[in-house]
Amino acid sequence: MPNTFSLIASSTVGAGGAASIDFTSIPSTYTDLNLVFSLRSSQAAASENIYVTFNGSTANFTARWFYGDGSAIGNSTTGRLIGFGTAANNTANTFGTTSLYIPNYAGSTNKSYSSDTVTENNATLAYTGLIAGLWSNTAAITSISIVPQTAPLFVQYSTAYLYGVKNA
Amino acid sequence: MPAGSTYSTIATTTLGSNQSIVTFSSIPGTYTDLVLITNAATTVANKDVYMHFNSDSGSNYSRTVLYGNGSSAASDRAANVSFGWIDYLGWTGTTLGTQVCVVNIMNYSNSTTNKTFLSRANNAASAVDANVGMWRNTAAINRIDIGATTSGIFITGSTFTLYGITAA
Secondary structure, rough: OOOOEEEEEEEEEEOOOOOOOEEOOOOOOOOOEEEEEEEEEEOOOEEEEEEEEOOOOOEEEEEEEEEEOOOOOEEEEOOEEEEEEOOOOOOOOEEEEEEEEEEEOOOOOOEEEEEEOOOOOOOOOOOEEEEEEEEEOOOOOOOEOOOOOOOOEOOOOOOOEEEEEEOO | OEOOEEEEEEEEEOOOEEEEEEEEEEOOOOOEEEEEEEOEEEEOOOOEEEEEEEOOOOOEEEEEEEEOOOOEEEEEEEEEEEOOOOOOOOOOOOOOOOOOEEEEEOOOOOOOOEEEEEEEEEOOOOOOEEEEEEEOOOOOOOEEEEEEEEOEEEEOOEEEEEEEOOOO
């Protein structure tokens, strides 16, 4: 049976924290990518927005997304956001989880993606969100960086796993 | 998270010409769940992508959707409809790479329960959807026809892949 779903690379943040998590030299031999990450930032806040960079580019991202925080729904079209992490004001040792799916990442069309994201917190406020994103660029994606929005660090034990999905 | 040989490609197609219906037939009953990935566009924008199981176009489908367009979010419900919606407002575009849909069809091969599915549809120019659907039929799913509403036509280069997930 073919190995359809394969780990390309993974990253676990060490004791000093990390300003970003980067996957480089992504092979073009898969059909789709699935990036799964569990992140917490050092920012003194209730959550952290997680942004993406493809091939070092921060331009030409668009999105439609909404989220619930336990009492209300918020909406946005802010591009580059692919998920939420927990932050320093959340319950200790709790991380936000996101699954980002990118079909045809090595093709010659613009790159659309789908993301599901949650945080958890032993308090009244936590987040769940759905994100539709588009990077209007026809280049094959060869590198992905994920960064916190407000320049804190991802804390120790944050993880990210990049899988390749192969349809043949 | 799937790993290794538990996640297998059943069939995949990249359209070589415009096509109104994409069919996966003779789906083996040897998996536990199905995953369908579509990265499609249509000749006319804003089409809904839908499924028929086992060629059933009767009023045997229902769905509940949660959706957001970047400025508001809402829910909608439909029962006794003649197809299984994959998207709601996360419509198709006319450019390849605009829309991505991820569909999970659970326990598709048993002959004792009605069939349910979850779909996430994404178009960064229109909306993001989370949809739960049901087909009121206990038959094992052995065929899926994918179409676009109101005589929509998928364009050349649209991709459709069906994966099987094995629990054991």
